Amino acid sequence: MAKAKTVYICSECGGQSPKWQGQCPACGQWNTLVEGMAEAAPAGSRFAALAAGAGKLQKLSEIDPRESPRQSTGIDELDRVLGGGLVPGMVVLIGGDPGIGKSTLLLQALASLGPKQKVLYVSGEESAEQIALRAHRLQLEAGDMPLLPEISLEKILPTLRETKPDVVVIDSIQTMYSEVLQSAPGSVAQVRECAAQLTRHAKACGMAMVLVGHVTKDGALAGPRVLEHIVDTVLYFEGDTHSSFRLVRAIKNRFGAVNELGVFAMTDKGLRGVSNPSALFLSQHAQPVPGSCVLVTQEGTRPLLVEIQALVDSAFGNPRRLSVGLEQNRLAMLLAVLHRHAGIQCADQDVFINAVGGVKIAEPAADLAVSLAIVSSLTGRALPPRLIVFGEVGLAGEIRPAPRGQERLKEAAKLGFELALIPAANAPKQAIAGMRVIAVERIEEAFSALREL
Numbered sequence: 146m147a148k149a150k151t152v153y154i155c156s157e158c159g160g161q162s163p164k165w166q167g168q169c170p171a172c173g174q175w176n177t178l179v180e181g182m183a184e185a186a187p188a189g190s191r192f193a194a195l196a197a198g199a200g201k202l203q204k205l206s207e208i209d210p211r212e213s214p215r216q217s218t219g220i221d222e223l224d225r226v227l228g229g230g231l232v233p234g235m236v237v238l239i240g241g242d243p244g245i246g247k248s249t250l251l252l253q254a255l256a257s258l259g260p261k262q263k264v265l266y267v268s269g270e271e272s273a274e275q276i277a278l279r280a281h282r283l284q285l286e287a288g289d290m291p292l293l294p295e296i297s298l299e300k301i302l303p304t305l306r307e308t309k310p311d312v313v314v315i316d317s318i319q320t321m322y323s324e325v326l327q328s329a330p331g332s333v334a335q336v337r338e339c340a341a342q343l344t345r346h347a348k349a350c351g352m353a354m355v356l357v358g359h360v361t362k363d364g365a366l367a368g369p370r371v372l373e374h375i376v377d378t379v380l381y382f383e384g385d386t387h388s389s390f391r392l393v394r395a396i397k398n399r400f401g402a403v404n405e406l407g408v409f410a411m412t413d414k415g416l417r418g419v420s421n422p423s424a425l426f427l428s429q430h431a432q433p434v435p436g437s438c439v440l441v442t443q444e445g446t447r448p449l450l451v452e453i454q455a456l457v458d459s460a461f462g463n464p465r466r467l468s469v470g471l472e473q474n475r476l477a478m479l480l481a482v483l484h485r486h487a488g489i490q491c492a493d494q495d496v497f498i499n500a501v502g503g504v505k506i507a508e509p510a511a512d513l514a515v516s517l518a519i520v521s522s523l524t525g526r527a528l529p530p531r532l533i534v535f536g537e538v539g540l541a542g543e544i545r546p547a548p549r550g551q552e553r554l555k556e557a558a559k560l561g562f563e564l565a566l567i568p569a570a571n572a573p574k575q576a577i578a579g580m581r582v583i584a585v586e587r588i589e590e591a592f593s594a595l596r597e598l
Contacts, residue, residue, distance in 0.1 A: 153178040154333045159369035172370075181328055213400075216311070216353070219257025222409055222418035223250065225447075226380060226393050228401015231312060231353040235400060236344050238318075238373065239393075240358040240366045241382025246391055246409070247357050250382075250416050251314045252279060256287035258312055265310040269296040269320030283415040296330060298323040298339050302346060310352055315343060317357035319367060331359075336368035344375050373397065385503055390425055391416060392504065395445070405445030423450035423560060426502035433530050436522030439562070440514035441535045441553035442506050448549070448556035450533065452501040453511065455518035460495045470500030471511060479516055479538060486542030487589050489520055510547035512538035513566070516588065517595070529564055529598050533557040536568040542588045546570035554580065564598075566591060 153162045156179055160171030168175050215230035224230045227237070241247050248271070255264045268276055273294050280287045291308065295301055298321055305313065315321065321339040322330040329335070340356065347354040356376065359367040366373060373379050379397040384390055393407040408422035419425060427439065427450055436455045441448055453471075468476045476498055483489035498515060500506055513536035521528050535553055537545035547553070550571030557565060558580045565582045572584035585591045 151180055154181045155179075156333060156368075157370045159333050159337055159371050179333070181332060181334065216258070216262060218254040220250070220254055220416075220418060222407035223254060223393065226395045226405045226407040227378065228395075228398055228405070232400050233311075233351040233353060234348045235353045235378065236347050236376040237353075237355045237378040237380060238358050238366070238376040239355060239380040239382065240360045242360060242364075245382045245384060246411060246416050247382055248316055249279065249283070249411075250393075250409070251316065251355060251357070252276070252287070253283065253285065253415050255290055255312065255314060256280070256285040259287060259290050262311040263309065265291045265293060265305070265308060265313045267293045267295060267301055267313060267315050269294075269315075270317055285415075296320050296322060298342060302342065305346060305350070305352070309350065312353045312355075313347075314355045315357065317359060318343075318372070319359045331367075333369045337371060340372050340375055383503075383505070388503060390419070390502065402445050406447060406449070422447075423556070426451040426500070426504055428452050428454075428501055433527035435525050435527045436518055438514045438518040438521065438528055439533045439557075440506070440511050441533050441557050442504075442508060442511060443547070443549055443553065448553045449504070450557060450560060450562075451504055451506065453514045453518045454499045454501060455515070455522045456495075456497040456499075457491060457519060457522040458495045458497075460493055464491075464493060465495045465497075467496070468498040470503070470505050471498055471515065472507070475509070475512070476515065478540070479512055479519070482538055482540060482542060482588065483516060483519065486587070487520075487592055489523065491519070491523065494523065508547070509537040509545075510535045512536065513544060513568075513588075513591065517566075517591070520592065528595065531561065531563040532566065533562045533564070534566045536566075536571070536585075538588055544568040544585055544587060544591065554582070566594065 153165050155169040155171060156177045157174045158172040160169055162170055162178055165178055169177050213232045215232055217224050217230045239247055255266055258264050273292055276292060293304055318336060318340055319331040322335050323338050326334050326338060343354060361367050377399040381394045381396055383392040383394060389411045391409040391411060395403050395405045397403060408419040409416040410419050438453045440451050440453050442451055466476055480491050496519060514534040516538060517528060517534055535547050537547060539545055546568045551573060554565055554573060554577050558577050563580055565580055567582060567584055569584040569586045572582060583594050585594055
């Protein structure tokens, strides 16, 4: 009997190598080659066939760019992240830590869509009894929901052709396998082939499909990176499993804006959308405390108020710089800017920064709030009450503007904040009722303005 040929497959891009190497020759990533069985891809599995109108030459001016109607999932926060709802032929990939609520959210969405659309739940991880128990525990009216506990692609596709659902959930893509491949479910080849076949069928039939994906210990979606390129929308479930709050973030969306954020609260009856998410990220202090500053950040089209907390303390040995929810390299840069342009010395101090509520802030508009929180903690003086801050700090000490400054100010005024310290370029042309705006151009001007309050 001939010995089976083995190859080394990259877990990031799916590229193959005849022998093990430290670096993938296709994508350049290190330590991603995993040994697997060599097998030829079956006919008809080319990703080029996924494109609509493939093989037909068309002029861009001849194409009618009709806006596809959106179907609401019945969950406002999920609709926001999706860009307004589901679109026929849309393929969504949602990933998150185990037990964070992916299956619960999708079961709730299908139960809401059931009376209006034909839906199908394909489960490869849980039995039918387990899903029925969850629906009963969540008190969902989903008695007529079609359920298919199956992991074989050759049995799932005929069911999809026969039932022709409008919305289908595949839970999860890592459990699916195709009989034409010899590798085990969850391997690079199986995930890539099953995702390609399901995506091609969804686009050909005009059905909305949601694929549930596992994540690695680093928090990235498991399987080849090409999986994220195939689908139209990639959603990440974030949040601490020990907390009741969950965040759903759009990383990629061909039918809407990226970086949209949906906020949910886990209750005994499932996930519920939070109408005022800013309240989650603000602590309730009886009186102003040093080291606390309220930032107005922008997540997609939604302005959010987040409390930034800083703790500056004497260091014993090498000073530590720790940042939770914010970029640590940016913290080191801000400390250098404070020293050079504002005369704030923290070289012998431990500096800890935290974004309250577990939210992760990536935009540079948080620089000014972080800087003020650090100085407030260092001096032991609390910032003025009902103050909000935003603005990017440059290496030369200048305060750069943040996008959508007007929307940030209006959101803060709506929540009762009365004082704003913002970049001069974001100063509103018309006064905002109930809010005093202080516009500054440099970091030292910001500290001078606060001393005068």
